[in-house]
Amino acid sequence: xxxxxxIVNDSYALNAHHSEEEGAKIRRNTWKVTGIxxxxxxxxxxxxxxxxxxxxxxxTMIKWTFIILTLVKxxxxxxxxxxxxxxxxxxxxxxxxxxxxxxxxxxxxxITEGFGHLGNFNAFH
Amino acid sequence: xxxxSTKVISKEELWGGGQSPFSVSYGKMMMWYFLVSDALTFxxxxxxxxxxxxxxxxxxxxxxxxxxSLPFIExxxxxxYVALMTFILIVSSVTMVLAVEAGHRNDKSGVIKxxxxxxxxxxxxxxxxAWEWSHYIHGSGGSFLLNESVEVTSDEGQVFSLNKGDxxxxxxHFGHLAEPWIEGEPEVSLIKSDHGVKLVEMGxxxxxxxxxxxxxxxxxxxxxxxxGDDAMKLWNARSESFSFGANLHxxxxxxxxxxxxxxxFITGFHGFHVFSGVVINIIVFIMAYRGVFERRKHxxxxxxxxxxxxxxxxxxxxxxxxxxxx
Numbered sequence: 258x259x260x261x262x263x264i265v266n267d268s269y270a271l272n273a274h275h276s277e278e279e280g281a282k283i284r285r286n287t288w289k290v291t292g293i294x295x296x297x298x299x300x301x302x303x304x305x306x307x308x309x310x311x312x313x314x315x316x317t318m319i320k321w322t323f324i325i326l327t328l329v330k331x332x333x334x335x336x337x338x339x340x341x342x343x344x345x346x347x348x349x350x351x352x353x354x355x356x357x358x359x360x361x362x363x364x365x366x367x368i369t370e371g372f373g374h375l376g377n378f379n380a381f382h
Numbered sequence: 383x384x385x386x387s388t389k390v391i392s393k394e395e396l397w398g399g400g401q402s403p404f405s406v407s408y409g410k411m412m413m414w415y416f417l418v419s420d421a422l423t424f425x426x427x428x429x430x431x432x433x434x435x436x437x438x439x440x441x442x443x444x445x446x447x448x449x450x451s452l453p454f455i456e457x458x459x460x461x462x463y464v465a466l467m468t469f470i471l472i473v474s475s476v477t478m479v480l481a482v483e484a485g486h487r488n489d490k491s492g493v494i495k496x497x498x499x500x501x502x503x504x505x506x507x508x509x510x511x512a513w514e515w516s517h518y519i520h521g522s523g524g525s526f527l528l529n530e531s532v533e534v535t536s537d538e539g540q541v542f543s544l545n546k547g548d549x550x551x552x553x554x555h556f557g558h559l560a561e562p563w564i565e566g567e568p569e570v571s572l573i574k575s576d577h578g579v580k581l582v583e584m585g586x587x588x589x590x591x592x593x594x595x596x597x598x599x600x601x602x603x604x605x606x607x608x609x610g611d612d613a614m615k616l617w618n619a620r621s622e623s624f625s626f627g628a629n630l631h632x633x634x635x636x637x638x639x640x641x642x643x644x645x646x647f648i649t650g651f652h653g654f655h656v657f658s659g660v661v662i663n664i665i666v667f668i669m670a671y672r673g674v675f676e677r678r679k680h681x682x683x684x685x686x687x688x689x690x691x692x693x694x695x696x697x698x699x700x701x702x703x704x705x706x707x708x
Contacts, residue, residue, distance in 0.1 A: 270682035348404040
């Protein structure tokens with residue numbers, strides 16, 4: 258059974274069309290991002306195999322490198338693959354703002370709890 | 383992407399009613415909202431993992447030590463298998479982008495081709511995860527806890543002072559017979575040999591395994607082999623507490639259970655998302671094949687399931703970093 262309501266009311270979806278030339282551009286960009294994601298993952302794996310864990314400063318720097326590379330990969334996936342970069346800026350903000358809050362909350366709780374052993378925070382013992 | 387996203391619309395018109403302020407359809411907006419909430423669930427899980435790990439007093443296994451096997455091949459390849467899984471998921475994400483792109487050109491055969499490849503990639507990932515779970519559950523030799531303090535010298539000459547409750551690891555040949563022996567199978571028995579002890583299995587497939595060496599710090603860092611008389615010292619100091627592989631009560635990887643629990647929960651929850659993603663992809667594949675979207679004159683459904691599929695890839699990027707690398 259054909260549902261013509263979907264055609265009439267999904268006017269935004271009907272706008273999501275592009276020409277052959279635009280498509281070729283998007284495909285080129287897609288393969289470029291694929292190359293970047295593969296390269297970053299390879300770098301992470303090589304670092305994971307060759308750098309030994311220790312208490313030293315260098316391992317802390319490597320951990321931060323992992324986290325930064327992960328955020329770069331995440332940004333490529335969300336902005337290019339999920340096309341959030343092509344949406345209106347108010348939708349971008351609606352999606353990303355909760356994470357700014359979440360990260361701020363995490364930093365707060367990590368710093369508070371991380372110093373818990375110095376103060377009288379042992380309510381659970 | 384053309385269309386609504388780049389269109390200049392005045393504020394009065396945008397917020398004056400009668401149209402979506404985001405200029406997206408209801409379904410796509412709701413998919414975004416669902417993904418925002420689902421990402422917070424995974425964020426909560428990974429945060430819990432970080433806090434439990436940071437506050438754990440027992441040693442915590444690390445990725446390149448715990449995950450270093452490949453199927454069908456002997457030897458050690460740290461992180462290679464997980465990297466392969468990551469690559470499979472990235473590639474299936476790319477084929478999904480191309481399916482969405484084909485949809486924007488109303489190219490039915492393109493959508494079918496790329497969505498089909500995405501589904502195949504999803505099955506490959508699920509199969510990889512099934513192998514990894516199976517390998518993790520079976521373990522690689524098992525471990526036991528010490529019952530008393532003992533001092534041993536490793537093959538490299540390092541001296542270890544071990545205490546009651548420390549973990550000692552067996553190799554997979556010895557562990558393979560140690561498991562039925564611990565469970566009290568009558569066909570397996572422990573006897574003294576010229577070099578120490580050996581486990582002997584009678585019955586249909588008789589064979590025996592000598593206790594050659596034991597391992598310390600296997601899943602942590604700088605694992606050390608202990609052989610000969612020092613291995614016998616460790617063996618004689620053993621307690622009743624043996625672990626083989628991992629389940630929900632017990633695991634050979636660490637003296638605490640939290641690591642195994644987080645492995646099962648986080649990778650399991652992600653795997654469940656991949657599974658449901660594959661099911662949804664198959665449904666939309668069938669709809670595309672039957673021409674439903676051709677009649678609708680747009681392929682927005684492919685875009686919506688594409689968002690979900692990329693999200694699954696996105697979560698894996700974080701799991702890969704925080705569970706396996708760090």
